[in-house]
Amino acid sequence: MVTMPLMILGGLATMINNLPIPGFQEFMNSIFANESWKGFGDSVWEGTFAVLSVMIAYLVAHNLSKGYGKDPVATGVVSVASFFALGGATGMSSTGLFVAIIVAIISTELFVRLIGNEKLVIKMPDGVPPAVAKSFAALLPAMIVISIFGLITAIFAAFGFDDIINSFYEAVQQPFMGMANTYWSALLLAFITPFLWFFGLHGANMIDPFMQTINAPAIEANINAISNGDVAPYIVNKPFIDSFVNLGGTGATLGLIIAIYLVGRRNKAYKVVNNLSVAPGLFNINEPMLFGLPIVLNPIMFIPFIIVPMVLVSVAYFATSIGLVPVSTVMPPWVTPPVIGGFLATQSFSGAVLAAVNLILSVVMYIPFVKMGVDQALKKIAEEE
Template sequence: MKSFIAFMEKHFLPVASKVGNQRHLIAIRDAFAYTMPLMIVGAFAVLINNLPIPGFQEFMNGVFSQKMGDSYVWTLLGGNIWNGSFAILSIFISFLVAHNLAKSYGVDGISAGIVSLGSFFAVGGAQGMDSAGLFVALLVGLLSTELFRRLSDVDKFTIKMPDGVPPAVAKSFAALLPAIITITVFAFITMLLNAMGIENVVTAFYKAVQEPFMGMANSYPTALLISFITPFLWFFGLHGANMIEPFMQTINAPAIQANVAALKAGKEIPYIVNKPFMDSFVNIGGTGVTIGLIIAIFIVGRRNKPYMSVASLASAPGLFNINEPLAFGLPLVLNPILFVPYILAPMVCVSIAYFATASGFMPAATSMPPWVTPPIIGGIIATASWQGGVIAALNIAVAALIYAPFVYMSTAMEINKANKLLDD
């Protein structure tokens, strides 16, 4: 194990650190972080309109019998919230990715965000403002900002205003020519694609790339890979969750929207793997299903004073899926004894939850509770079912069993170490 850790520190850590600090990935990750409240409220709104509780729809329709078109008035609240969240998600992402990336270069983020929005609509974003246009919004946000900032560095393209002009006006004129050129470039490329027979770039891209990618990402092997990568990176001190967040979010938002749409239409839920699935059934207590580790310490590691001290402090944040006290206090980072259960527990838990969903025992996740929602409660909310709570509880128990032998081993080593010190 020592030779393995030394090899990874020499060859793997430098590469992984560069990836984790890559400005484009950080821009995408932070953009989705800003939109998370919108995705949560949007998913909740539609879920409430379509709660899978027998008699709920009939009861609400009876109490609020007024209709507007084909919809009962009481359902319009959720629909309106959807229109203000998921229905325009790609617009937010297009602006925020460009804004974050531009700021990382020291360029005016507001101007870059506005130019990105203009470029997004120039390529047909009006037909893909929801999550269907997400990949295109990401690409436009990144590419338009790279072009915009390079043009902004050219003095000939910068209109400088005299002193005394309000800063907002000065910035708008400085960005004028780079903005015109950038948006024109995207409009010209779209015109060429239209001439080639591609009527709508966003729709064509979704069918050719995004939809197949979502289907591939929804597979069991991919779920296993995701559950492995995050704790593996954390073991070496890298924030695994943050590093794979851009990938998770590009499949998460469209998958949640598709699941909710299927729920609303009374159809089979298409996607099992998404962010609430991972948060509620795999990252319970934090990466590595560490709520199981805390339980194992309280059961079989009570004589291990260092472990008990850290577990006592970590139990409260662990109930809200925060496990940095364990990661760095126990520690889990570079701990060869806990490496195996730290990797194995989430892979076993993702298998249990995946096949519980695929078999029909548990509904697929259609709601997105905040990632800090306490264990078991998160499973119930995500799937709108008691079965979600059962599977979450089962995963906690299984994780505790996986951690227990290794905690016992660590405790025995700690006791032997203490006895040896006493003998000396």
Template structure:
């Protein structure tokens, strides 16, 4: 089976993982990740469920005045997320073509804004915020493709004299491609608005497609698929997290934003499935919940020299959710024993966490925490509750119980191999 998958499936998965448009989307989201974390933490600080904390700040700064700090950070992060993405995705795609990334980013940003809706005080929140993510991705990719092709034409190149500063030369070199690209997208927007009577394209797209799609991805079946794919790909030596990251980030940004808005309004978070949920309850120690594998090795494989050595080396990185030493050191990749619990464990954990959250026993994950945050602490911060920390701890115990029989089996096989080697000597 491994031979078949390695020959037929792995090359396809590798090509998908290195596809330039998916890589541009992934890197575009990664570039703004610090902002989403800062925005999430600001909302957390505004909504800590500690009466003494709130009363103290209200007495110092006035009722509700201190929350403006978090609101201002929200306005500089989540409220302009689509604008930022149109810039970062265009930049990364153009760089992959060897073109001027900054010019492409500015043009992608402007092209996206041609589809924006202007209200009384400027562009609406649906244009700038997470509701425009899908449109921002599509237009940034398309506009960059158009710009890169036009900028490769010598007929559209305005050459400046040798003494002109490089920044000015690049600006004039991008002038005609920029005019054509932005003009083309403005024309498409005009045709759609006038011909189909859709004044708010982004809002209409969100209501018709993005919001229903978010609802579909907020199910148990979707959670199982999202838990299975990266673990399965990792067992074949393919970086599963990188492949699924563009899709995960696309559904994640709007889900986190809507959860934070609900949190501020004192309502229940509508989206269970998001990246904070997976980081807190599934990817503990890395893909495959491998923090549990390290614990299982310390319990039952201390006499297995290879497992003990790799386990010791993997303990510190695993605490911060980095598991490459385990993946390639044991290895887990193409391992006929460990690939079963490596795939099974995240699917079991995601099922438990999903239904526990759905039944209201644990608050939904609403806070984007750095993915390197250690397990249990991550669950505490992501859900802003002690119940999240307890759930993380329980899931680690469940994962250890799943890994233990397979670690014991691998340990026995290692002893047999050692006995055979000794007999041959």
């Protein structure tokens, strides 16, 4: 979550350098000699995507250590040092993301246990400032943890693996990203998030860690491919799901809101919840609808809430795979309104059109179930009267 603004900024900066507008590159080059105008975008990328794994190595350790009630800053520093001891200098960008997460978890688990061992604490004399005493208390545990990762690097080097980060990326991370880029994986993602939400579990938050591990490398690979004039390799990433599937939030509930305005106004309860949900729904916040209508544990809404995202992801995937819509290369903030998000993610009006088509599809699919819900509610009222 902390690195999200960095990925958005890095993507926007790269987008500026590679805007697919006819004549844009020539116009900018005519004003600034030798493509010097691209220096801004390149510099922003160096401060965001280029050091993403280093930040993740620190932040994962920082937050995990905080959960253990230990010194988060010291733990984060040890994690970063361990990452570089393992050869992190070759994988500071998103290519080292998996390794950074693994190193952060392992180094933290080791460090918090060692720092709690009194035999490893260097006790300072009375009168020494607390900050100094605290740093010496962590001295031996930090040395041990970092040395372990240095030893691992030396062992791998002895077997001919001089670059652990890139070797891991080629052997594990890249194939994993390829698996996550298939239509079936996209369909699974579209299914599992609303399925969890139906039972009151925050599906988006539960899936997000998985999405982030494939998201940053996929976006960076797409950007690099387009910059080199190649075909972008990864269709499925977070902006793809946010812009074409989660229209109004999980379950494409903006379509449900519109459907209620069209055919559900006879139900006063629906009308009240809808009026409260429309403003946040435009910014992809749908908790008022999930718990107010409700959708959670509502058997009538279960089918469309699950089916609609699966249909939308299918339409979006095949529209992208056959070239009707460009691959998503920019990650707009998740609160970007539907249709606008489709344009920003793909840098194309065809992306906006696809998002609009999917929104219309969601409205059409929700309408029969809204009618069913209204009829049942009115029937219940009549029976009570």
